[in-house]
Amino acid sequence: MARRYLLRTFGCQMNEHDAARLAGLLEDDGLVPASSLEDADVVVFTTCCIRESADQRLYGQLGQLKAWKERRPGLQIAVGGCLAQKDREGIVARAPHVDVVFGTHNLGAAPGLLRRAAEEGPVVAVPEGPEGHDDGPVAAQRRDLPFSAWVTIQVGCDNRCAFCIVPQVRGREASRPLAEVVAEVEQLATRGVTEVTLLGQNVNSYGRDLTRRRPLFAELLRAVGSVRGIRRVRFTSPHPKDLRPETIAAMAETEAVCPQLHLPLQSGSDRVLAAMHRGYTAQRYLDRLAAARATVPDLAVTTDIIVGFPGETEEDFSQTLAVAAEAGYDSAYTFIFSPRPGTEAAGMTASFVDPEVVAERFERLRVVVERSALARHQARVGREEEVLVEGPSTKDPGAWSGRTAQGKLVHVAEPDPARWPAPGSYVTVGIVGAAPHFLRGELRAVLQPPRHEPTRRRVPVAVLG
Structure with missing residues (x-):
């Protein structure tokens, strides 16, 4: 019987993409997805180290797995990603029941490391440099949504923001x-990806x-946007100091972007931006944002x-x-330092800063952000939007969900699933209601049916960011 794997993922889109690659690599190595922890032979974590809470959740889950592994000695546990790159041997020291630790630069080696650990015992293999950090073939990736895909264009970061550990764990830009x-x-x-x-x-x-000498991102946007069959191109994450006029122009002039x-x-x-080493002032940021909005029609803007x-200080926060x-x-991801x-x-x-002061400021910021988000969404009521159908709503069994451009x-809302458009369809939806984090709509017409291959089993990835 084939061994079964379960993936648990913390953090950003890069980690989600790494998890999809891992799923493909493990399946290519003969493993099959597990439906739950109870029938898993291998549990693999792709980890984040941006915030302390991710560390705590990882070690908490590793602690819970210790008793589980004592009952099932054949169970293998692997930890990869940013935290593994940073902590290395420290993970095995804190959780000696972990079998494999691999980093951000050798994700492709994970299946072989699991086999090696089964024969030799715990293995820590975390290269310092970018060896083996290719993005892997498309065939070695599995996607939750067969019509939508992540594509890594770059790894690492050359910025040195005072709060960020990414350059240390992902390396220089490549x-x-x-x-x-x-x-x-x-x-x-x-x-069939669109x-x-x-x-x-x-x-x-x-x-x-x-x-x-110069970035090529504008050229890449135009090239990817011209690929036959690709209807939507998104990207994340840009840095304000490097948002160039040619990139804004490419966004406006490339229909698929x-x-x-x-x-x-x-x-x-x-003052705080300087201490963070962000490379821009608040006014420079607002000027670039204004330039983008003036050039790209109906632009939605989110932030961190x-x-x-x-x-x-209170003045800084004001x-x-x-x-x-x-x-x-339109939306903001707000974080406590x-x-x-x-x-x-x-x-x-x-x-x-005193935690109680931070908590109070955080709540004040939430009010400001949600007020503008709600206003932006209310302004869309009465409009018709093109929506890419994703599938059943995770909150309401009597509704399906999708995303606008x-x-x-x-x-x-549609209580009869037989009337739902197929996931991967592009449809027209009339917007009839708004909330700070979502819109409510009514189906008007199907514009394009799905193009993707028949849906594979869902990749068992729990995103725990």
Whole structure:
């Protein structure tokens, strides 16, 4: 009988993409998906180390698995990803029942490491450099949504933000050749994928390491957007300091590129931005945002904001509230500062902000963000939107869900599943209601039926970010 695997994933889209690659690699090695922990022979974690809470959740789950493994000695546990790259032997020291630790640079070696551990005992294999960090063939990836795919265009980051550990665990920026990325998208399109999301730590600087002079991201957007069969192109994440006019122009002029921009602010205080080493001021950020909105019709903008960065004063936070209100975001991912060992900010202990003050500021920011999000959504009521159908709503069994070109979640109430459009369809939906985090709609027409291959079994990936 084939061995069964279960994936548990913490963190960002890059980790989700890594999990999809792992699923394909494990299946190519003869394993099959497990439906639950009870019938899994292998449990693999892809980990995040951006926030302390992800560390805590990982070690908590590893602790729970210790008793489970004592009852089932053949069970193998593997830990990969950013936390594994950072902690290495420390994971086995804290959780000696872990069989394999692999890093961000040798994900492709995971199946072989599991076989080796079965014969030799625990294995820690975390290369320092980018050896083996190819993105892998399309055939070695499994997707939850067969019509939508992640495509890595770049790994690593050359920025040195004071709060971020990514450069230490992902390495320096390394871009895939443009022709290679386009070839992957073409192959995905032949398999029925109609939506791709280009992934990188700083997509705006994509290709600078290849040309040694200027980024190639605008050229990549145009090339990917022209691939036959690709109807939507998204990307994440860009850095505001590198958002160039030619990228904005490519977004506006390439029909397939979605009018959606994730532009992390982090803080509205110039003093805090300087301490973070972000490379821009609040006004420069707002100017680039205004340029993007003036050029790209119906642009939706999302952001990241950190509350409680060391030394943040009430005046600093007031400036963040003011910028967030002026920007009028469609959505925002707000975070409480979490010191990561090895980062510059983690050493600013004398300037840490009182947790109660941070919690109060966090709530005030949430009110501002949700107010603008609701206003943006209410402005769409009465419009017709093109929606890519994803499937049943996770919240309401009597509704199906999809996303607009702007990435907005739309729920359509329909108690009879036989009347639901197939996942992967493009449909027209009339927007009849709005909330801060989603829209409500009514089906108007089916524009394009699914093009993808018959759906495989869902990849058993629990995203725990």
